[in-house]
Amino acid sequence: VDVVGQKAIVKGGKVTEYRVNLKVSFAVE
Numbered sequence: 001v002d003v004v005g006q007k008a009i010v011k012g013g014k015v016t017e018y019r020v021n022l023k024v025s026f027a028v029e
Contacts (some may be wrong), residue, residue, distance in 0.1 A: 004021055 004025070
């Protein structure tokens with residue numbers, strides 16, 4: 001999960017994408 005979030009930040013450079021990933025992954029878990 002953390003790796004995916006970090007990749008999103010590196011590629012998109014958007015903190016919002018990182019937050020969305022955390023919310024989605026957290027909801028799934």
